[in-house]
Amino acid sequence: MPIKIKRKNGKVTRYKNAEYIPLFYFLPKSLLDKCGELPFQISRYPYELFTDWTQIELIESDQFALLMYDAFHYLVWDYMGLNVGREIYSGDHPAWKFSHAPSFWIKTMQDEGVLPPIESLVNDIEPTTFFSFVSDEYVDAVLKDIVPKTMERFGMNEILAVVKEYQCFEDFDYRYSQQKNDFKNSYYHKKTKHPMISLEAFQEDYKKNHDGAEWDKADDSIDLEGDTAAKVDVERFMATLSEKDRQILELRVEGYTYQEIADKVGYKTHSAVKKRIDKIGREFQEQTNTDIGFE
Structure with missing residues (x-):
């Protein structure tokens, strides 16, 4: 069920992005240090995220949603067994999309007891409850367990196997990479049934096989x-x-x-x-x- 809050005008509406709050407190400081000022503007006292309108506006901002997408993608990528850098694939690649979808990972983490249900933050948290930063070692141990379970749960390994078998140019980022270059070479090797020659060489060969006639008209x-x-x-x-x-x-x-x-x-x-x-x-x-x- 979506979390709802009472607005200043008295209306009760959905609390946008509230489902990401438990995951936010899981992100290590070493990662958040690379994410600008926003992570450190958000209170480590979760009670304030439901009572302070300045905090509520931060959580509901598009910047917070983007922070969660990008930060968690950065966090889980190396645990997905892809053995390639995150800059290799484009945004169309299923692995890229999956790693940018926190809701998939949150479900498994809550079922495994790693994250508290968002409802507990709403109903059970005291004003003095403080969430300190988790250690890098703890995050590493959790992800080694959670990432394989989540990928199996949502059939991600099977999807990636199909993607690998049926690769296309859209899988790769626009920037150069060895993987992209290898695919390009393989693709054209399979598609080209005859050796490629220059136009000049083709015209010369045409003259030899057509009694000196120039290749400048319909055959x-x-x-x-x-x-x-x-x-x-x-x-x-x-x-x-x-x-x-x-x-x-x-x-x-x-x-x-x-x-x-x-x-x-x-x-x-x-x-x-x-x-x-x-x-x-x-x-x-x-x-x-x-x-x-x-x-």
Whole structure:
């Protein structure tokens, strides 16, 4: 149940971000030292967070929510078994999203008795109760236990396995990384069926094979009949697809990203879209006896 408070005008409404208060008191000082002034403007006396309007406004601010997202992401990332720096992946990557979702972790931490229920802070805390900073050693011990349990609880390991198998450019941050470069090289190696040559080399080769003719006009040998047959193959194949599969392909052709497609068709991750497109591509190859680069 959401925590509610009585406003100055007498209305009782939801206390925004109050669910993050127990987690805030779990964050070690060594981490909060890197997070600016806000963490040290918030009282370590939890009673004040429900009675002092200055404190309430701090908790309800967007800055506090962002603090909790980013700070906990920084805290749990190295315990998720990814073996890569947090700067490698983009915001579309499920691991990045999961680490930025405190509500998942709070549930497990409360069930395991690490965090108190928010209701206890509302109903049982005395004005003199003070929450001191927890030690780095305690946080380390808790995360070594809680992170694997939370990832198993929400099927995160299975999701990451699928993402790894069906990687796409959207998984990676815009900055250079060795992982991104390795994926790019692997991607183009799989997609390129013929060695890449320069335009000049292609034109020279064309002259040798066409009695010295320059490559500057339409080739009379183009197989228009074959092109027509290929178009018919595509139309027949599209007719066999479900409405959702056709929508996925049409959106991709229109230039939508995997994540944007996932949001539109109701998939949980962009990797699911990538996996679906790969499957459709392989089916097309089998039905038309063509090779368009799907393995």
